[in-house]
Amino acid sequence: MTDAKPFLPYGRQWIEDDDIAAVVGVLKGDFLTSGPAVDAFETAFARHVGARHAVACSNGTTALHLTIKALGLGPGDTVIVPTVTFLATANAAVYEGVRVVFADVDPETALMTPDTLRDALARAGGAAKAILPVHLAGQPADMAGIGAVAAECGLKVIEDACHATGGSYEDGHRVGASPHGAMAVFSLHPVKTITTGEGGVITTNDDHFAERMRLLRGHGMVRDEAAFLNADLAFDGAGAGNPWYYEMAEVGFNYRITDMQCALGLTQLAKLDRFVERRAELVALYDRLLADAGLEHVRPLGRRAGCRPGWHLYVVLVDFQALGTERARVMTAMRERGVGTQVHYLPVHLQPYYRRLDPNLHLPGAWDYYRRCLSLPLFPAMSDDDVARVVDVLAGAIGGRH
Ligand SMILES: *Cc1c(COP(=O)(O)O)cnc(C)c1O
Numbered sequence: 496m497t498d499a500k501p502f503l504p505y506g507r508q509w510i511e512d513d514d515i516a517a518v519v520g521v522l523k524g525d526f527l528t529s530g531p532a533v534d535a536f537e538t539a540f541a542r543h544v545g546a547r548h549a550v551a552c553s554n555g556t557t558a559l560h561l562t563i564k565a566l567g568l569g570p571g572d573t574v575i576v577p578t579v580t581f582l583a584t585a586n587a588a589v590y591e592g593v594r595v596v597f598a599d600v601d602p603e604t605a606l607m608t609p610d611t612l613r614d615a616l617a618r619a620g621g622a623a624k625a626i627l628p629v630h631l632a633g634q635p636a637d638m639a640g641i642g643a644v645a646a647e648c649g650l651k652v653i654e655d656a657c658h659a660t661g662g663s664y665e666d667g668h669r670v671g672a673s674p675h676g677a678m679a680v681f682s683l684h685p686v687k688t689i690t691t692g693e694g695g696v697i698t699t700n701d702d703h704f705a706e707r708m709r710l711l712r713g714h715g716m717v718r719d720e721a722a723f724l725n726a727d728l729a730f731d732g733a734g735a736g737n738p739w740y741y742e743m744a745e746v747g748f749n750y751r752i753t754d755m756q757c758a759l760g761l762t763q764l765a766k767l768d769r770f771v772e773r774r775a776e777l778v779a780l781y782d783r784l785l786a787d788a789g790l791e792h793v794r795p796l797g798r799r800a801g802c803r804p805g806w807h808l809y810v811v812l813v814d815f816q817a818l819g820t821e822r823a824r825v826m827t828a829m830r831e832r833g834v835g836t837q838v839h840y841l842p843v844h845l846q847p848y849y850r851r852l853d854p855n856l857h858l859p860g861a862w863d864y865y866r867r868c869l870s871l872p873l874f875p876a877m878s879d880d881d882v883a884r885v886v887d888v889l890a891g892a893i894g895g896r897h
Contacts, residue, residue: 503872504835506686517758536757544671546698548705555682557750558695559587565707573622577607578842580629597844602863603797609640625651630659633807642675657682661771662805671698689763691756715747773875809873828892
């Protein structure tokens with residue numbers, strides 16, 4: 496059989512005419528960066544999540560870095576990161592000389608649990624200051640359980656919510672407004688649920704953290720007279736602030752986002768609920784068609800009850816060994832029939848940089864998940880027929896059909 500149908504990547508953006516018009520509108524205006532679209536996007540994002548503040552920046556990685564800076568972490572401190580995540584969750588701490596201790600995950604959900612967190616804390620030996628749970632595939636981790644451990648041990652919780660934009664926890668709060676988290680980080684990369692090309696957002700209810708992150712995203716530059724430290728240089732003879740004057744009391748970064756990006760963010764945000772809804776429909780359809788296909792040794796990612804995921808990935812767990820095949824062969828066969836797949840992720844503690852630091856670390860839950868995981872295409876512009884085609888192609892590739 497030949498497939499003349501378009502290639503289905505594992506994820507992709509959905510850009511419509513109103514998105515394009517919004518970006519062009521900014522280009523015709525006065526402000527390309529640090530302008531009104533940035534403020535408007537932050538306000539709208541905070542409102543959508545139900546958080547007091549949203550701070551937008553250049554990407555999800557710099558957003559994570561800003562949270563580490565906002566907590567004031569540095570050499571001698573440790574953070575706990577689940578090993579099944581994208582590199583950036585761990586790297587953001589390493590940028591500040593912070594040690595990362597990797598937590599194992601539940602092999603069915605790939606999420607850190609209160610138990611795997613406690614195990615990691617025991618290995619951290621009392622130096623841990625913060626925990627970065629990852630809402631993998633869009634499914635929220637057990638924030639109440641993780642929050643209880645955090646409260647008991649005096650730790651801050653920074654959620655890596657890059658996969659989970661638009662989802663809700665089991666307590667009904669939107670992801671990014673958890674009473675158990677200090678800050679939550681979102682990515683606006685094109686494969687994520689909504690996009691600004693590159694972009695990141697941090698939500699928080701904490702005024703101090705929000706102010707710190709706004710300061711650090713812009714070089715640490717201060718223009719508020721009341722905050723000036725150089726009394727001899729900042730003011731004129733009459734005691735007024737000099738008109739050219741700004742100060743830097745600590746080193747920040749240029750992690751700004753542009754007005755073009757934020758204009759796109761605003762139009763995308765208006766579609767977020769529709770995108771999340773359509774992703775949930777596609778996930779339910781995959782579940783049903785996979786069950787109908789009755790494929791042995793294939794099942795969907797484990798689900799946590801009660802939450803409403805903002806699904807980013809559709810992950811199946813496949814026992815490739817029992818099927819007498821290899822994942823690479825299945826992926827190649829599917830690609831040849833027009834279906835893109837991906838592995839999310841090689842556990843980060845096995846990346847050469849981290850492996851060098853802790854060569855003997857064995858995290859069995861993560862390994863068990865990693866051996867079996869395969870992400871199938873999931874994006875809101877997919878049709879129901881596309882899902883049926885993916886299930887068919889998967890069945891063929893593992894030898895279950897055709
Ligand atoms: C995408 C992603 C990031 C980083 O976001 P960028 O915007 O690509 O920098 C961090 N963590 C996770 C889990 C991600 O999926």
